[in-house]
Amino acid sequence: MSLAYTSTHPSAAATGVTAPAGFTAAGVPAGLKSTGKNDVVLVKNLGPQFTAAGVFTSNRVAAAPVHWSKQVLADGRIDAVLLNSGGANACTGPEGFGNTHRSAEYAAELLGISASDVAVASTGLIGVQLPMDKLLPGVKAAAELMADDQNSADAAAAGIMTTDTVPKLVSRLVGPDGSTQVTIGGMAKGAGMLAPALATMLVVLTTDAVLSSDQADTALRAATAMSFDRADSDGCMSTNDTVLLLASGASGTTPDIAEFTAALTDACCELAAKLIEDAEGADHTIAIRTYNAATEADALEVSKAVSRSNLVKTAVFGKDPNWGRVLSEVGTTKAAFEADQLNVSINGVMVCKNGGVGEDRNLVSLEERNVSIEIDLNAGSEEATVLTNDLTHDYVHENSAYSS
Amino acid sequence: MSLAYTSTHPSAAATGVTAPAGFTAAGVPAGLKSTGKNDVVLVKNLGPQFTAAGVFTSNRVAAAPVHWSKQVLADGRIDAVLLNSGGANACTGPEGFGNTHRSAEYAAELLGISASDVAVASTGLIGVQLPMDKLLPGVKAAAELMADDQNSADAAAAGIMTTDTVPKLVSRLVGPDGSTQVTIGGMAKGAGMLAPALATMLVVLTTDAVLSSDQADTALRAATAMSFDRADSDGCMSTNDTVLLLASGASGTTPDIAEFTAALTDACCELAAKLIEDAEGADHTIAIRTYNAATEADALEVSKAVSRSNLVKTAVFGKDPNWGRVLSEVGTTKAAFEADQLNVSINGVMVCKNGGVGEDRNLVSLEERNVSIEIDLNAGSEEATVLTNDLTHDYVHENSAYSS
Numbered sequence: 133m134s135l136a137y138t139s140t141h142p143s144a145a146a147t148g149v150t151a152p153a154g155f156t157a158a159g160v161p162a163g164l165k166s167t168g169k170n171d172v173v174l175v176k177n178l179g180p181q182f183t184a185a186g187v188f189t190s191n192r193v194a195a196a197p198v199h200w201s202k203q204v205l206a207d208g209r210i211d212a213v214l215l216n217s218g219g220a221n222a223c224t225g226p227e228g229f230g231n232t233h234r235s236a237e238y239a240a241e242l243l244g245i246s247a248s249d250v251a252v253a254s255t256g257l258i259g260v261q262l263p264m265d266k267l268l269p270g271v272k273a274a275a276e277l278m279a280d281d282q283n284s285a286d287a288a289a290a291g292i293m294t295t296d297t298v299p300k301l302v303s304r305l306v307g308p309d310g311s312t313q314v315t316i317g318g319m320a321k322g323a324g325m326l327a328p329a330l331a332t333m334l335v336v337l338t339t340d341a342v343l344s345s346d347q348a349d350t351a352l353r354a355a356t357a358m359s360f361d362r363a364d365s366d367g368c369m370s371t372n373d374t375v376l377l378l379a380s381g382a383s384g385t386t387p388d389i390a391e392f393t394a395a396l397t398d399a400c401c402e403l404a405a406k407l408i409e410d411a412e413g414a415d416h417t418i419a420i421r422t423y424n425a426a427t428e429a430d431a432l433e434v435s436k437a438v439s440r441s442n443l444v445k446t447a448v449f450g451k452d453p454n455w456g457r458v459l460s461e462v463g464t465t466k467a468a469f470e471a472d473q474l475n476v477s478i479n480g481v482m483v484c485k486n487g488g489v490g491e492d493r494n495l496v497s498l499e500e501r502n503v504s505i506e507i508d509l510n511a512g513s514e515e516a517t518v519l520t521n522d523l524t525h526d527y528v529h530e531n532s533a534y535s536s
Numbered sequence: 537m538s539l540a541y542t543s544t545h546p547s548a549a550a551t552g553v554t555a556p557a558g559f560t561a562a563g564v565p566a567g568l569k570s571t572g573k574n575d576v577v578l579v580k581n582l583g584p585q586f587t588a589a590g591v592f593t594s595n596r597v598a599a600a601p602v603h604w605s606k607q608v609l610a611d612g613r614i615d616a617v618l619l620n621s622g623g624a625n626a627c628t629g630p631e632g633f634g635n636t637h638r639s640a641e642y643a644a645e646l647l648g649i650s651a652s653d654v655a656v657a658s659t660g661l662i663g664v665q666l667p668m669d670k671l672l673p674g675v676k677a678a679a680e681l682m683a684d685d686q687n688s689a690d691a692a693a694a695g696i697m698t699t700d701t702v703p704k705l706v707s708r709l710v711g712p713d714g715s716t717q718v719t720i721g722g723m724a725k726g727a728g729m730l731a732p733a734l735a736t737m738l739v740v741l742t743t744d745a746v747l748s749s750d751q752a753d754t755a756l757r758a759a760t761a762m763s764f765d766r767a768d769s770d771g772c773m774s775t776n777d778t779v780l781l782l783a784s785g786a787s788g789t790t791p792d793i794a795e796f797t798a799a800l801t802d803a804c805c806e807l808a809a810k811l812i813e814d815a816e817g818a819d820h821t822i823a824i825r826t827y828n829a830a831t832e833a834d835a836l837e838v839s840k841a842v843s844r845s846n847l848v849k850t851a852v853f854g855k856d857p858n859w860g861r862v863l864s865e866v867g868t869t870k871a872a873f874e875a876d877q878l879n880v881s882i883n884g885v886m887v888c889k890n891g892g893v894g895e896d897r898n899l900v901s902l903e904e905r906n907v908s909i910e911i912d913l914n915a916g917s918e919e920a921t922v923l924t925n926d927l928t929h930d931y932v933h934e935n936s937a938y939s940s
Binding site for chain 2: 190191192193194222223224225228257258259260369370371442443446447449450452455456457459460462463464465469471472474484486487488489523524525527528529531532
């Protein structure tokens, strides 16, 4: 993944969760958001298959919908997903879990399916009960509007937005030599620097491929490891993060799994880049690439350490190519390297050579939004890139002003 | 350690590194700081013993003086410490190490001791060579001024300041029933939120106790583990952090080691609290106490996780008792707990009970500088407290404006 995002697979004409065959969606305003914008979303798999996989937050204080959806997914099947913005339903106790259960039951009744096949995902304030008197009418309105067109995919993507400024949709075509056999679609929200209590990452991916649940699970885990797991806005982990993959089998085709995984990874990388680029509080988007590492795990550890440094992030905000702060973070890791063999380049200028002063730091321009920090460990041939943002006054302002 | 700092041992009449018998010190302005303030410091142990212990940064990109001082300390003996502000001598390559060596040789020559018994500590900008034409005359001036009075201790404490607004000195008396047998003195700088590239923590502790180097090492490690290791301003680790303990034996007394360790810990806790309280960019000082933990390690892991959350720190800046952000950090740890048995109190108000909404958050006032966050894991009887600061506009401003 890099900021100069280069797609490895073509997009479809349509985009979003209804791009593949076999899916309908809707997004409606139900009054959970004070803005009156869309806040309740349904995505339905029309089959003939209902294969699903999911990746959830590892936060042990997980929200009610996360607990619910893990149960739903236990049999590898999801028929529909109910999503809402305007309330995270986290730290809400038995009443919160009851509300998730009740909303899934209601959606199932309206869609003529079993509640045990309805996943739920929520995003918004922690510690507040969902207003069920608004949510349930919203579910009904959404169920009545469900369609497989672009408008529906757009409405669904808009309905999961919180501090996102733009809806985030994606599509990919999978097939030998670019000929279409299978389509992937998806939508995402979150990872914003603004009000990250709202910035749960919710992602729904859809495909018309014929997949076993094992294949779906393996592909999804591979794709998220290379994309969302390498986008880190502020180092904080949400109680609600959810990534789901639904496969309808409507194409009648089982793709080459390596090819499918590559295309799914490609789609997830595009969504992850869009999430980081839309972090409103940020002035800069920073790609931290560690290369010549002994192992990919080393490269990832170093890139993540640097991406979580408030000192590096404030330096970039101040347009200061402060390589000493980068080196200092590298020094906190267990990666294989010798301190006197480290090189650091910022926007292409090797400001640190062999652990000391390199090229003139005045050659570095940090005026552009996109910033590249490259760390040469001189210890091998592996690499990994992590995307993050700078730390700005807006971040402090928005996160301090959020709930007061 | 807590913010309402309560000393367990009495202070001496004098304070700082010359409070115990057998030490002289000096601090002079040598022009390393553009402000013209003191920036070169010497501390000398007059004996009859020259026992020493040290704790250094675990950052693998350690500065030249750290490498040097570790070598000096290998035999458990330090006769003098040369300290400077105005330059970290980190990421400066062989030339930087040569400068440290040369300054130690010069100090040794002036003081009539061996360079291999002169520890060096530096603080300031990374990646810049020390101006030896200013440093060496400063060493000479300091060597000529060395004395055992309060003025000298004050001048030394001032000479290691960077963004600190006040010098930080301490003293403690050790003896049965409060009668004095042994004295501890000390000085510290750093841990500031402002310009932490400057905010290396340097600490020199002195005592007239008769100690073996093993006793000194054990006592120092126990004291730092309970104090400096539990003060975390912004989660970043300096390339230069150094804590030294020098014992002159001038009292002729070997104290009860448990008692001495308790007094040394007490002194270090006072210095650590002073470091956190002097973080200029901060509006709030936050004590994060985790209690009813299964183990002390669990309690410490939880307190540290919460102390490093930008979301918690910005919420406190915004006077927002956002317990959901606290709970979310607790959920990222491996500590023993059940999510539905967690309680969180902010300034005494239990805003989260049993993992859900507790007392009215409007009862919490965050107007005062000192903030208490208490996390009840309901899993045992151990506890640990970590001190940190809030994340403010001033932090972002000072750290972005620092070197540009």
